[in-house]
Amino acid sequence: MSPRAQAALEPAATDPARIRNFCIIAHIDHGKSTLADRMLQLTGIVQERDMRAQYLDRMDIERERGITIKSQAVRMPWEHSGDTYALNMIDTPGHVDFTYEVSRSLAACEGAILLVDAAQGIEAQTLANLYLALENDLEIIPVLNKIDLPAADPEKYAAELANLIGGSPDDVLRVSGKTGMGVDALLDRVVERIPAPKGDASAPARAMIFDSVYDAYRGVVTYVRMVDGKLSPRQRIQMMSTRATHELLEIGVSSPEPTPTKGLGVGEVGYLITGVKDVRQSKVGDTVTDAVKPATEALAGYTDPKPMVFSGLYPIDASDYPELREALDKLKLSDAALNYEPETSVALGFGFRCGFLGLLHLEIVTERLEREFGLDIITTAPSVVYEVTTEDKKTVTVTNPSEFPSGKIDSVREPMVRAAILAPKDYVGTIMELCQSRRGTLIGMDYLSEDRVEIKYVVPLGEIVFDFFDQLKSRTQGYASLDYEPAGDQEADLVKVDILLQGEQVDAFSAIVHRDKAYAYGVLMTGRLRELIPRQQFEVPVQAAIGARIIARESIRAMRKDVLAKCYGGDITRKRKLLEKQKEGKKRMKMVGRVEVPQEAFIAALSGDTERKDKDK
Numbered sequence: 001m002s003p004r005a006q007a008a009l010e011p012a013a014t015d016p017a018r019i020r021n022f023c024i025i026a027h028i029d030h031g032k033s034t035l036a037d038r039m040l041q042l043t044g045i046v047q048e049r050d051m052r053a054q055y056l057d058r059m060d061i062e063r064e065r066g067i068t069i070k071s072q073a074v075r076m077p078w079e080h081s082g083d084t085y086a087l088n089m090i091d092t093p094g095h096v097d098f099t100y101e102v103s104r105s106l107a108a109c110e111g112a113i114l115l116v117d118a119a120q121g122i123e124a125q126t127l128a129n130l131y132l133a134l135e136n137d138l139e140i141i142p143v144l145n146k147i148d149l150p151a152a153d154p155e156k157y158a159a160e161l162a163n164l165i166g167g168s169p170d171d172v173l174r175v176s177g178k179t180g181m182g183v184d185a186l187l188d189r190v191v192e193r194i195p196a197p198k199g200d201a202s203a204p205a206r207a208m209i210f211d212s213v214y215d216a217y218r219g220v221v222t223y224v225r226m227v228d229g230k231l232s233p234r235q236r237i238q239m240m241s242t243r244a245t246h247e248l249l250e251i252g253v254s255s256p257e258p259t260p261t262k263g264l265g266v267g268e269v270g271y272l273i274t275g276v277k278d279v280r281q282s283k284v285g286d287t288v289t290d291a292v293k294p295a296t297e298a299l300a301g302y303t304d305p306k307p308m309v310f311s312g313l314y315p316i317d318a319s320d321y322p323e324l325r326e327a328l329d330k331l332k333l334s335d336a337a338l339n340y341e342p343e344t345s346v347a348l349g350f351g352f353r354c355g356f357l358g359l360l361h362l363e364i365v366t367e368r369l370e371r372e373f374g375l376d377i378i379t380t381a382p383s384v385v386y387e388v389t390t391e392d393k394k395t396v397t398v399t400n401p402s403e404f405p406s407g408k409i410d411s412v413r414e415p416m417v418r419a420a421i422l423a424p425k426d427y428v429g430t431i432m433e434l435c436q437s438r439r440g441t442l443i444g445m446d447y448l449s450e451d452r453v454e455i456k457y458v459v460p461l462g463e464i465v466f467d468f469f470d471q472l473k474s475r476t477q478g479y480a481s482l483d484y485e486p487a488g489d490q491e492a493d494l495v496k497v498d499i500l501l502q503g504e505q506v507d508a509f510s511a512i513v514h515r516d517k518a519y520a521y522g523v524l525m526t527g528r529l530r531e532l533i534p535r536q537q538f539e540v541p542v543q544a545a546i547g548a549r550i551i552a553r554e555s556i557r558a559m560r561k562d563v564l565a566k567c568y569g570g571d572i573t574r575k576r577k578l579l580e581k582q583k584e585g586k587k588r589m590k591m592v593g594r595v596e597v598p599q600e601a602f603i604a605a606l607s608g609d610t611e612r613k614d615k616d617k
């Protein structure tokens with residue numbers, strides 16, 4: 001890196017006019033991370049030999065799945081017309097569940113690169129992210145990516161893009177994140193088009209926290225965008241929402257490795273370390289100010305993301321419960337959308353009721369708990385938030401089927417979403433069929449170009465959270481894309497189906513479903529449990545019920561499991577050993593009334609794993 005470029009990276013000395021803050025927004029897989037990699041190389045902050053694919057995707061899960069989950073901010077020098085600029089790029093995730101990450105990043109930028117795959121065109125999240133960027137008044141730079149692909153059709157999609165955001169198709173830049181073609185022109189365009197940040201250098205410091213992560217060695221690392229004033233090492237800072245003060249142990253920029261600096265000035269993006277270990281002290285959306293000369297007014301924060309899907313998380317080994325709590329505390333810091341509170345279940349013991357933004361979010365959280373914290377956990381069937389009004393006009397919010405009121409129900413309201421599905425027009429029939437079967441109501445259809453349609457439906461969220469996306473992908477050979485946003489709630493004929501073992505309710509298996517689907521759920525679950533629960537010394541009925549009415553029934557036949565049968569002779573020590581072993585096994589048993597069930601059976605039934613027929617073990 002040239003000394004001049006190096007100098008441009010030294011913050012606090014940088015004139016805001018020489019700073020550009022931008023993000024890249026795109027539909028999933030349209031190539032943001034690859035483009036970011038090229039920028040890191042082209043600006044010289046990552047050397048060829050250190051380069052690895054998806055440089056900014058730090059989490060193992062991100063690399064394996066090839067998706068970005070967390071936003072990342074990085075500072076790069078760029079020479080343009082004889083001046084050196086500091087470009088702060090924020091890489092954002094594209095999946096629908098992570099929209100809240102995108103919107104936070106957007107608030108830290110003045111402009112956005114709208115990246116579209118030149119072989120695929122505009123997709124559902126292209127639109128969703130574009131609307132978010134426009135709401136934040138960002139300058140949009142439209143770019144077609146992957147023009148090296150033989151299937152790329154830049155002419156067609158440039159027209160589609162120009163049609164969407166206005167302007168001429170010739171204004172749409174063409175790049176390849178893979179070969180690096182056009183990336184320099186794009187960085188020039190960033191300098192020319194995106195406005196420099198504005199702020200008052202002499203005002204008391206104000207910085208917006210847009211992300212914070214827990215680092216095992218350094219404690220909490222807080223990412224901020226400076227709006228006014230300046231922050232320096234050793235300064236005492238104050239969190240405006242809690243008035244808590246801390247000393248700044250380190251301040252710096254990611255370039256892309258953390259690099260300590262002498263401070264951060266107006267418009268800059270960087271990180272702060274205060275040595276704080278408690279994850280809740282550094283809240284995303286809060287304003288950081290100078291403790292000695294505090295600002296009077298906090299910056300407009302973010303609205304807290306609202307969880308849409310709830311599920312119970314239980315440690316498979318009950319003694320892991322404290323570790324699970326600690327792990328959730330740590331994840332919460334880097335994932336503001338995660339919510340949890342303790343809950344207990346007859347079948348599964350002590351655990352947590354957690355709220356997620358969607359199913360992918362749930363999957364990622366459980367996977368991180370397993371990998372990063374080495375915990376084995378089981379999740380109960382996901383549920384959405386229902387408003388249940390009883391006959392005496394009391395309304396209860398239900399996020400867990402076991403909270404469903406038992407008396408007479410007047411009405412149940414369920415959350416709805418406005419879903420936008422983009423697909424080639426040949427698939428319209430099959431998509432409509434799917435939406436209809438999920439109780440959807442068609443609200444409109446738009447042709448984006450001759451062969452691509454945007455189909456809009458209002459669908460219950462509860463119908464989307466299960467396997468809607470998988471179904472949509474398989475019906476359309478992967479061509480359809482989906483985005484959805486909350487659309488209020490609506491009354492529906494919903495019932496709670498309970499699963500009973502010898503007349504005793506097993507809480508983890510209760511579900512709230514539409515009356516038309518209750519029977520199918522009952523048959524499925526009773527069938528699974530019959531397969532998985534070992535025979536007892538008496539017959540055990542497995543029933544599905546709506547209130548007192550039984551809708552499905554199976555039974556587990558009686559069998560006396562005689563562990564001593566194998567001991568023909570009279571060897572007493574051997575008999576004792578076998579009895580000991582049986583006692584060991586019983587410790588892991590859960591009692592539901594008189595029925596002994598190995599926890600594994602519950603776990604297998606919840607995960608749909610009916611293969612395990614370990615009945616006679």
Ligand SMILES: Nc1nc2c(ncn2[C@@H]2O[C@H](COP(=O)(O)OP(=O)(O)OP(=O)(O)O)[C@@H](O)[C@H]2O)c(=O)[nH]1
Binds near residue numbers: 028066069092093
């Ligand atoms: N041929 C070609 N392939 C590309 C180009 N850019 C990205 N790809 C490929 O497209 C796929 C997706 O790229 P990513 O950079 O991971 O996409 P992303 O938008 O960051 O994805 P998310 O982080 O999940 O939102 C990868 O397999 C890349 O190798 C390009 O310019 N040309």
